[in-house]
Amino acid sequence: MKAGIRNILAATVICAVAIALAVCLGISGKTGREMACTGLKVTVLDSAKNSFVNADDIRLCLDRDFGEYIGKPLHEIDLDKAEGIIDKRSAVLNSEAFFTRDGLLNIHVTQREAAIRFQGKTTGFYADEEGYVFPLQPNYTSHVTIVDGKIPVRIEQGYKGEIQDSKSRQWVLDILEMVSFMKESHGWEKNIVQISVQDNGDIILVPRTGNEKFIFGGPDNFEEKFARIEKYYTAIKPAKEDGHYSSVNVKYDGQIICRE
Numbered sequence: 001m002k003a004g005i006r007n008i009l010a011a012t013v014i015c016a017v018a019i020a021l022a023v024c025l026g027i028s029g030k031t032g033r034e035m036a037c038t039g040l041k042v043t044v045l046d047s048a049k050n051s052f053v054n055a056d057d058i059r060l061c062l063d064r065d066f067g068e069y070i071g072k073p074l075h076e077i078d079l080d081k082a083e084g085i086i087d088k089r090s091a092v093l094n095s096e097a098f099f100t101r102d103g104l105l106n107i108h109v110t111q112r113e114a115a116i117r118f119q120g121k122t123t124g125f126y127a128d129e130e131g132y133v134f135p136l137q138p139n140y141t142s143h144v145t146i147v148d149g150k151i152p153v154r155i156e157q158g159y160k161g162e163i164q165d166s167k168s169r170q171w172v173l174d175i176l177e178m179v180s181f182m183k184e185s186h187g188w189e190k191n192i193v194q195i196s197v198q199d200n201g202d203i204i205l206v207p208r209t210g211n212e213k214f215i216f217g218g219p220d221n222f223e224e225k226f227a228r229i230e231k232y233y234t235a236i237k238p239a240k241e242d243g244h245y246s247s248v249n250v251k252y253d254g255q256i257i258c259r260e
Contacts, residue, residue, distance in 0.1 A: 039104050044108070090134040091137055211245070228255075
């Protein structure tokens with residue numbers, strides 16, 4: 001008898017839980033379908049490192065290209081479309097759009113991180129560490145290594161993406177490797193204050209101190225070329241007074257050509 005009562009009670013409890021769960025799910029589904037968008041919250045996740053875009057930029061972008069969303073039922077708002085609009089911005093690496101329980105449309109944005117700025121006579125662009133290029137931004141300048149002069153890269157002004165011309169792409173990748181080496185080895189990044197490209201394609205390195213300009217050639221075999229610069233400083237320069245040489249050519253294998 002007692003066992004029967006326990007079974008009845010257990011069955012009753014299970015039924016009650018099942019009914020409550022069904023009711024909750026029904027209410028939740030109904031709420032999700034009927035809830036409208038209450039507002040927009042934009043978070044630029046890496047704003048402490050870069051300021052290419054800010055929350056107001058993203059808000060204006062959505063207002064212009066996405067259409068009305070505040071007050072619109074959540075299930076009618078296309079999150080993929082919102083992300084696509086934001087991701088088209090040249091300085092945006094990726095974005096994520098989602099709703100919270102209060103009906104807010106949340107946008108999380110990650111910016112591209114510039115590794116180098118290339119500055120020609122009339123135009124310039126950034127490249128990230130993967131060689132992806134994007135235009136200079138009107139509201140913010142990233143404090144990165146600058147390569148100026150006759151930049152041998154064939155892209156249209158305002159271009160964003162992977163460089164299609166193979167020779168141009170390889171040159172940019174080689175420059176990225178060279179600059180990375182300068183940052184990691186022997187303090188070259190601090191000692192070299194200017195990297196310029198001449199009309200003939202030669203890279204010129206200007207040191208922080210001294211009158212010498214180093215003729216580097218192309219960005220290939222950069223480790224050997226920096227080794228020759230180091231040899232100049234340790235074995236050649238000490239034998240002469242400061243300012244004796246105006247140029248030091250290290251672009252040829254096994255040669256250091258100094259000119260007064």
